[in-house]
Amino acid sequence: AKEKGLLDAASMLGIPIRIISKEEIDSCAKNYTKSQVVTRRLGIGGVCEPAALLGGRRTRLILKKKIHKGVTVAIARENFS
DSSP: OOOHHHHHHHHHHTOOOOOOOHHHHHHHHTTSOOOHHHHHHHSSSOSHHHHHHHTSSSEEEEEEEEEETTEEEEEEEEOOO
């Protein structure tokens, strides 16, 4: 992964980080918010929402894609019950 800041933050916080492949993301990206920038740069429709969902096993999206000052986030919640 080329995201040194993300890797450093995970290390400082003592939390695991999972790198999700472009193919995994593309397999579920068709149902979520599309980004022309992501399509142009990566050749897939979107990253944020599918990656959030793929971060767990039984997840649901609780915050759709938001962009703030150049940072894009989506939040998924794991269903533990």
